[in-house]
Amino acid sequence: MARINPEPKERLLATEGYAELDAYIDGLHLEPEAPRRKDTLIQALHRAQIIFGYLPDEVQLHIANRFYIPHAEVSGVVGFYNFFTTEPKGQYQVSVCMGTACYVLGADKVLQEFERLLGIRSGEISDNGKFSLDSLRCVGACGLAPVVTINDRVYGKVKPDAVEGIVEHYLVEEAQEA
Amino acid sequence: MTKTSVIIDGRAVTVDEGATILEAAKTINVRVPTLCHLHLEDLQMVNQVASCRLCVVEVAGRKPLLPACATPVAEGMEVRTNSKRVLAARRAVLELLLSDHPTDCLICVKSTNCELQKLAHDFAIDRERFRWEVNDYPEDTGSRALKRDPNKCIMCRRCETMCSEIQTVGVLTANGRGFEAIVGPAGMKPVLDTNCTFCGQCVTVCPTGALTGVSYVQDVWEALFDTSKTVVVQVAPAIRAAIGEEFGMAPGTAIPGRLAAGLRRLGFDAVFDTTFGADLTIMEESREIVERLHDQHHLPLLTSCCPGWINFLEFQFPDLRDIASTCKSPQQMVGTIAKTYYAERIGKRAEDIVMVAVMPCLAKKYEAARPEHTDSGVPDVDYVITTRELSKMLKEAGIDLRYIEDESFDNPLGESTGAGVIFGATGGVLEAALRTVYEQVNERELEDVNFTAVRGMQGVKEAEIRLNGKVVRVAAASGLGNARKLLTKIEKGESTYDVIEIMACPGGCINGGGQPYSQERAERIQARIEALYAVDKGQAVRKSHENPSVQRLYEEFLGEPGSEKAHKLLHTVYFRR
Ligand code: SF4
Ligand code: SF4
Ligand code: SF4
Ligand code: FES
Numbered sequence: 001m002a003r004i005n006p007e008p009k010e011r012l013l014a015t016e017g018y019a020e021l022d023a024y025i026d027g028l029h030l031e032p033e034a035p036r037r038k039d040t041l042i043q044a045l046h047r048a049q050i051i052f053g054y055l056p057d058e059v060q061l062h063i064a065n066r067f068y069i070p071h072a073e074v075s076g077v078v079g080f081y082n083f084f085t086t087e088p089k090g091q092y093q094v095s096v097c098m099g100t101a102c103y104v105l106g107a108d109k110v111l112q113e114f115e116r117l118l119g120i121r122s123g124e125i126s127d128n129g130k131f132s133l134d135s136l137r138c139v140g141a142c143g144l145a146p147v148v149t150i151n152d153r154v155y156g157k158v159k160p161d162a163v164e165g166i167v168e169h170y171l172v173e174e175a176q177e178a
Numbered sequence: 179m180t181k182t183s184v185i186i187d188g189r190a191v192t193v194d195e196g197a198t199i200l201e202a203a204k205t206i207n208v209r210v211p212t213l214c215h216l217h218l219e220d221l222q223m224v225n226q227v228a229s230c231r232l233c234v235v236e237v238a239g240r241k242p243l244l245p246a247c248a249t250p251v252a253e254g255m256e257v258r259t260n261s262k263r264v265l266a267a268r269r270a271v272l273e274l275l276l277s278d279h280p281t282d283c284l285i286c287v288k289s290t291n292c293e294l295q296k297l298a299h300d301f302a303i304d305r306e307r308f309r310w311e312v313n314d315y316p317e318d319t320g321s322r323a324l325k326r327d328p329n330k331c332i333m334c335r336r337c338e339t340m341c342s343e344i345q346t347v348g349v350l351t352a353n354g355r356g357f358e359a360i361v362g363p364a365g366m367k368p369v370l371d372t373n374c375t376f377c378g379q380c381v382t383v384c385p386t387g388a389l390t391g392v393s394y395v396q397d398v399w400e401a402l403f404d405t406s407k408t409v410v411v412q413v414a415p416a417i418r419a420a421i422g423e424e425f426g427m428a429p430g431t432a433i434p435g436r437l438a439a440g441l442r443r444l445g446f447d448a449v450f451d452t453t454f455g456a457d458l459t460i461m462e463e464s465r466e467i468v469e470r471l472h473d474q475h476h477l478p479l480l481t482s483c484c485p486g487w488i489n490f491l492e493f494q495f496p497d498l499r500d501i502a503s504t505c506k507s508p509q510q511m512v513g514t515i516a517k518t519y520y521a522e523r524i525g526k527r528a529e530d531i532v533m534v535a536v537m538p539c540l541a542k543k544y545e546a547a548r549p550e551h552t553d554s555g556v557p558d559v560d561y562v563i564t565t566r567e568l569s570k571m572l573k574e575a576g577i578d579l580r581y582i583e584d585e586s587f588d589n590p591l592g593e594s595t596g597a598g599v600i601f602g603a604t605g606g607v608l609e610a611a612l613r614t615v616y617e618q619v620n621e622r623e624l625e626d627v628n629f630t631a632v633r634g635m636q637g638v639k640e641a642e643i644r645l646n647g648k649v650v651r652v653a654a655a656s657g658l659g660n661a662r663k664l665l666t667k668i669e670k671g672e673s674t675y676d677v678i679e680i681m682a683c684p685g686g687c688i689n690g691g692g693q694p695y696s697q698e699r700a701e702r703i704q705a706r707i708e709a710l711y712a713v714d715k716g717q718a719v720r721k722s723h724e725n726p727s728v729q730r731l732y733e734e735f736l737g738e739p740g741s742e743k744a745h746k747l748l749h750t751v752y753f754r755r
Contacts, residue, residue, distance in 0.1 A: 002495050004348070073351065
């Protein structure tokens with residue numbers, strides 16, 4: 001068989017995860033020469049993200065090899081859909097909108113305050129895996145600028161001095177659940 | 179075929195059903211500007227992402243402007259290609275494209291060949307209406323062959339179509355979204371960490387300076403001015419049929435004599451010809467062919483002159499490594515012989531010689547840098563520059579190839595035959611090998627040296643020849659997608675060929691990633707190919723084994739083809755990558 005992709009340099013994620021993913025892909029009955037439908041690929045990626053939480057290179061490469069397609073094709077699909085992420089995300093995903101309206105009203109200060117309080121930079125995840133932080137292009141809620149979303153929740157007109165309260169809220173919620 | 183009639187700018191046009199507005203406009207010489215669109219008829223490659231929107235036109239009864247490159251004509255359609263609304267929209271599109279593009283034209287290698295620059299020029303853009311931040315991705319030059327400058331990518335995705343559909347390598351894809359989006363390897367990895375073969379075909383279609391080659395011009399200048407070094411140069415067959423274009427000569431003008439003269443004026447101590455290495459390759463390879471045919475093992479033999487193809491083999495079909503010829507490419511043979519045999523003759527050590535190779539190719543840059551190519555004790559080839567790079571050096575030094583007298587190459591490594599010259603076109607290596615193998619096996623003179631069945635632009639060509647009463651089946655493939663088809667057959671045991679020539683670039687080296695850029699590429703490639711066959715035809719010696727300098731090299735230095743010494747110096751090994 002032709003080898004389509006370079007060998008993965010290393011594999012860090014759990015073998016059980018790969019076993020689960022492989023079982024799923026086996027069920028798709030892919031054939032090397034049959035044209036693949038994009039939706040099966042998207043489903044497999046979706047499944048992989050449920051298993052691993054995110055889609056790093058090693059997982060993409062694994063799926064590419066199982067689908068007999070170049071890594072670039074998989075990566076193109078991952079990059080196209082906002083839903084997929086190549087970075088691990090925290091239990092609470094904090095996103096600060098950096099669209100023009102939010103930016104003008106001080107979104108950068110808000111982001112800085114999150115960075116200071118959580119001790120991570122935008123694009124990173126906290127050591128305990130609780131929080132991840134990033135910035136977004138316009139989310140389309142300009143009337144509420146500056147906007148922050150945390151998982152499904154939207155916070156509007158956020159001022160830097162409100163950030164501490166928001167973070168505390170999640171820490172308390174966490175403590176109550178425990 | 180059913181016809182469709184439409185009206186473009188008030189003129190009636192009848193075209194085949196399904197044609198695009200762009201194609202229809204072209205038939206009446208109405209030029210609609212395009213950028214992302216690319217249709218290479220010779221390869222049947224169409225890049226029709228319709229993403230740039232530069233080609234928009236107004237269609238009566240349709241509210242939005244429509245992209246001419248992707249909108250099929252419909253009966254009775256009325257199209258306006260230059261109304262006020264259309265021109266304003268195109269200008270806005272172009273201004274937005276320029277708004278996050280680096281304003282680097284003065285220091286960009288693609289300047290004067292860049293399609294974006296040309297559009298800005300044609301639209302008389304003389305100020306910036308918008309300015310966004312330019313992306314800040316690092317350049318990728320780590321492969322020593324292919325250079326990516328992602329900040330100049332305009333997301334046309336032509337390279338991706340070329341790499342995925344024609345070459346079937348699939349290295350490139352879209353990364354990121356919005357203004358940050360660019361095309362590159364998955365996850366923005368350096369190309370060196372991918373399966374890239376460095377064929378450079380993506381470079382030939384990129385409209386901007388986002389994809390080019392890594393340049394060694396400055397290193398070559400330094401070597402030329404270093405008096406402690408003997409600096410020698412070799413030029414590949416395909417250069418002579420293309421470099422004239424850079425000096426405004428008609429495509430298809432072959433100028434080996436002027437090229438040799440120009441190189442000498444640049445200050446090279448000796449001017450050699452890679453065709454000498456081509457003849458040497460044929461000496462070694464035809465021996466391999468005869469042996470393998472005799473023993474009926476390791477067939478089909480796959481030629482090994484093209485390093486882009488060899489990269490493809492090592493990456494994607496590593497299990498077929500052992501049927502590839504072990505011959506080094508002509509470039510590496512000339513390098514090794516220059517730093518051993520020639521060095522001895524002029525009383526120098528290998529380390530005192532700098533070998534520069536002028537190639538139509540980016541993969542040869544990568545090849546020269548491979549650690550195994552050091553049989554002379556030092557790198558056998560020091561620097562590889564492309565046709566484009568050489569033309570710039572000549573221009574910098576004020577040497578105009580239009581006004582220079584023919585000179586000859588330096589012996590011994592400058593003596594060539596017609597067989598060596600046709601290496602530059604797809605099928606040429608095979609034809610050269612057949613000329614020699616035929617005479618060696620049948621022990622009689624070949625009456626007609628022209629094997630026209632293996633010439634020309636088709637992706638795969640095949641022929642049969644009788645050797646010693648037995649029929650031998652041969653094929654030549656160019657373009658890696660075509661190579662993949664043959665290799666897949668071999669893997670399945672369905673191939674019936676005995677010898678297969680493979681070139682990574684469609685059409686062969688004549689269309690390599692280092693050749694002069696061209697907008698009307700199909701005609702140019704054809705003209706360059708014809709020029710090479712014309713040189714072959716005009717040559718007194720047309721068979722590799724009759725090259726007197728090659729014969730002397732074996733007598734004085736190598737012994738027989740396939741001897742132990744020949745093996746040590748002229749053959750190589752392949753790896754699983
Ligand atoms: S050099 Fe060839 S293999 Fe590499 S990315 Fe370009 S087209 Fe693909
Ligand atoms: S690298 Fe060049 S060819 Fe590829 S998408 Fe960007 S601009 Fe187009
Ligand atoms: S066909 Fe010629 S130019 Fe193209 S990669 Fe091969 S050797 Fe280089
Ligand atoms: S050329 Fe038609 S959309 Fe780009």
